Amino acid sequence: MCIVPFVLSADDGAMTPAVRTDALRKDYGRRTAVRGLNLAVEPGTVHGLIGPNGAGKTTTLRMLLDIIRPTSGEIRVLGSSPRRGGPGLRRRIGYLPGELRLEGRVTGRNLLRHYAEISGVVAPGAAEEFAGRLDLDLTRPVRALSKGNKQKLGLVQAFMHRPELLVLDEPTSGLDPLVQREFLQLVREARDAGQTVLLSSHVLSEIQQAADRVAVLSAGSVVAEGSVADLRLTAVRHVRGAVDSATARELKAELDALPQVRELEVADSGRFSAVLDGSPDPLLKVLAEHRVLDLVVEEPDLEESVLALYGPEADHA
Numbered sequence: 001m002c003i004v005p006f007v008l009s010a011d012d013g014a015m016t017p018a019v020r021t022d023a024l025r026k027d028y029g030r031r032t033a034v035r036g037l038n039l040a041v042e043p044g045t046v047h048g049l050i051g052p053n054g055a056g057k058t059t060t061l062r063m064l065l066d067i068i069r070p071t072s073g074e075i076r077v078l079g080s081s082p083r084r085g086g087p088g089l090r091r092r093i094g095y096l097p098g099e100l101r102l103e104g105r106v107t108g109r110n111l112l113r114h115y116a117e118i119s120g121v122v123a124p125g126a127a128e129e130f131a132g133r134l135d136l137d138l139t140r141p142v143r144a145l146s147k148g149n150k151q152k153l154g155l156v157q158a159f160m161h162r163p164e165l166l167v168l169d170e171p172t173s174g175l176d177p178l179v180q181r182e183f184l185q186l187v188r189e190a191r192d193a194g195q196t197v198l199l200s201s202h203v204l205s206e207i208q209q210a211a212d213r214v215a216v217l218s219a220g221s222v223v224a225e226g227s228v229a230d231l232r233l234t235a236v237r238h239v240r241g242a243v244d245s246a247t248a249r250e251l252k253a254e255l256d257a258l259p260q261v262r263e264l265e266v267a268d269s270g271r272f273s274a275v276l277d278g279s280p281d282p283l284l285k286v287l288a289e290h291r292v293l294d295l296v297v298e299e300p301d302l303e304e305s306v307l308a309l310y311g312p313e314a315d316h317a
């Protein structure tokens with residue numbers, strides 16, 4: 001019998017994912033941290049793994065790096081099994097662990113030299129360039145660095161050898177807003193250079209500007225997956241405005257009838273406010289029948305949307 005190997009050719013239009021997991025599971029005794037996780041991260045994209053504390057993000061990322069082993073399921077990272085890929089595979093990955101512990105008298109620069117011996121070729125000046133952009137002083141001993149500066153050092157070691165794949169566990173944790181913005185810029189530049197980025201966060205708003213796709217994790221499973229644009233369509237928007245007071249009551253009755261509209265308040269003066277789930281189209285069609293004096297639709301807060309859909313208060317029935 002002849003077994004034909006399954007190979008994706010360029011003609012298929014499909015690329016081998018940079019990261020792929022199939023039915024991935026990790027049990028700690030009777031506790032299941034990750035249950036049946038299917039994940040596909042396309043090469044050259046930024047993929048966000050979002051979820052509340054305990055959702056299984058760190059456990060998943062550590063299995064990709066072969067720091068811990070799955071109970072069952074399959075993993076492919078850059079086409080190889082993490083278990084068999086060894087140091088050769090590890091050098092193609094930049095990893096920022098979630099619980100970064102850096103101690104000792106050694107300076108940031110010397111620590112990075114040590115990391116460079118493990119991670120392989122680092123272009124001259126690359127570490128200094130990343131450190132400069134993140135506003136990190138490499139001459140200070142690492143034990144004297146604040147939590148945020150240690151996090152920056154962790155980011156520099158992940159980025160400095162320009163790996164094919166960056167796996168970043170809660171990368172924005174401890175960074176002030178300006179540095180966070182610079183970090184997101186580094187992520188976009190990495191993607192534009194063809195690198196793949198998989199990063200986790202429990203705060204979607206922090207990464208939504210840089211991520212192409214997002215997988216939402218809850219209790220060890222992916223509960224939603226899609227492009228940031230798709231998520232935006234299911235987003236929660238806050239709307240407020242005013243119509244002519246003469247039609248205020250009419251407006252209230254019409255908006256009350258829309259299933260997408262919640263927390264509606266319409267004053268006799270014609271001022272109104274509401275929370276809108278999903279597309280703004282039905283609301284706009286109603287408003288179009290009135291004389292609209294004011295209208296503000298706030299940029300959707302994806303985090304609020306995700307929590308409304310999948311958070312602890314959500315109805316999972």
Ligand SMILES: Nc1ncnc2c1ncn2[C@@H]1O[C@H](COP(=O)(O)OP(=O)(O)OP(=O)(O)O)[C@@H](O)[C@H]1O
Nearest residue numbers: 028031033051052053054055056057058059060202
């Ligand atoms: N070594 C371990 N032994 C036992 N349980 C563990 C261990 N590591 C993780 N867990 C449990 O597995 C579940 C998933 O944890 P994990 O750290 O992967 O979540 P997370 O999404 O990264 O959350 P956080 O943002 O809080 O780090 C949690 O219930 C956690 O308590």
